[in-house]
Amino acid sequence: MLRSVLLNLSTAKWSRRFVTESRVARRVASRFVAGETFPEAIRPIRDLNARRIAATVDHLGESVATNEDAVRATEEYLGLLEAISQADVWANVSLKLSQLGQQLSRELCALNLKKILDRARQQGIFVRMDMEDSPWVDPTLELYEQMRTLGYDNVGVVIQAYLYRSQQDVEELLSKLARIRLCKGAYKEPAEIAFPNKRDVDKNYLALARRLLDASREARLPADLGRCIPPLAAIATHDERIIRAVAQYAREHDIARDQFEFQMLYGIRRDLQESLAAEGYAVRVYVPYGTEWYPYFMRRLAERPANLWFFISNFIRR
Numbered sequence: 001m002l003r004s005v006l007l008n009l010s011t012a013k014w015s016r017r018f019v020t021e022s023r024v025a026r027r028v029a030s031r032f033v034a035g036e037t038f039p040e041a042i043r044p045i046r047d048l049n050a051r052r053i054a055a056t057v058d059h060l061g062e063s064v065a066t067n068e069d070a071v072r073a074t075e076e077y078l079g080l081l082e083a084i085s086q087a088d089v090w091a092n093v094s095l096k097l098s099q100l101g102q103q104l105s106r107e108l109c110a111l112n113l114k115k116i117l118d119r120a121r122q123q124g125i126f127v128r129m130d131m132e133d134s135p136w137v138d139p140t141l142e143l144y145e146q147m148r149t150l151g152y153d154n155v156g157v158v159i160q161a162y163l164y165r166s167q168q169d170v171e172e173l174l175s176k177l178a179r180i181r182l183c184k185g186a187y188k189e190p191a192e193i194a195f196p197n198k199r200d201v202d203k204n205y206l207a208l209a210r211r212l213l214d215a216s217r218e219a220r221l222p223a224d225l226g227r228c229i230p231p232l233a234a235i236a237t238h239d240e241r242i243i244r245a246v247a248q249y250a251r252e253h254d255i256a257r258d259q260f261e262f263q264m265l266y267g268i269r270r271d272l273q274e275s276l277a278a279e280g281y282a283v284r285v286y287v288p289y290g291t292e293w294y295p296y297f298m299r300r301l302a303e304r305p306a307n308l309w310f311f312i313s314n315f316i317r318r
């Protein structure tokens, strides 16, 4: 119920204005967002790298309203790729197609994505296409396929375990040796297309994670934890029970530690990020930066009621 309300608010203009103008909200959001500009985000990235943790950098923004905004976001990503290269940090990038104009024009979005993939290829950087809400799953997978057909292999996708369709999508993607990030799913979806109970989502997540690990072992794709070629399987969750079950499965099935990576979000379960890296697992942290942090922040609140109470108590204290 609370999750639903917060996810509805994440797209409401009045609430965006109210929250983004609040100094308290900005302070609470800074727990999840590394800064407003890339130079601000670079320090947290270096801190992660120093602890043997790689990053995937996201320039925040989604559902742009005009073609000009989509082109501006594309240019921001081109600059980001350049900056990552120059800073020589252990990082690749993540992006949302709705930021590149997917909801305005498929052609414009494809053109913008190609520009980014070209530059990323020159710099030896991998690009992960985040997955957004369900109407955009097919268009996103189609664009991914189009890019692979055009010969780009520095690109990967995301699968959401809460969708009933995901098992089939995983099989289709694995037949093309797609590099997949598996997450639970962060949007509000109806019961006709997504498991309404968390327990079922978790069960599906673990089953899909094991499938990805098996596929990764069979494919033996070259992996390099740094910028380009991440392993085929990226296990993106903070759910310690699932993480431990995945690690155990890998041990029992001789799946080498360079055949998969764990991924988590900036500011969430730092203790777990560090302990997994210290145990020798490949760990990558999703590091968002930018001024358009509102919808991202609201999804983080929706995931954990304690975050909302923390926000409210800070608000009241002021």
Ligand code: FDA
Pocket (backbone or CB within 6 Å): 129, 130, 131, 132, 158, 160, 183, 184, 185, 186, 187, 236, 237, 238, 239, 240, 263, 264, 265, 268, 269, 285, 286, 299, 300, 301, 303, 304, 307
């Ligand atoms: P779950 O929600 O069960 O949480 C497990 C535990 O993790 C909690 O008990 C708590 O300790 C901690 N935790 C989880 N969320 C927290 C929060 N917000 N604040 C504090 N603690 C928290 N989704 C999507 O739809 N498309 C995408 O492209 C991506 N991309 C993505 C990349 C990466 C690297 C990650 C880690 C996640 C995503 N997600 C995503 C988000 C994902 O779908 C999901 O909403 C969150 O990861 C929360 O789910 P968990 O798997 O962590 O489990």
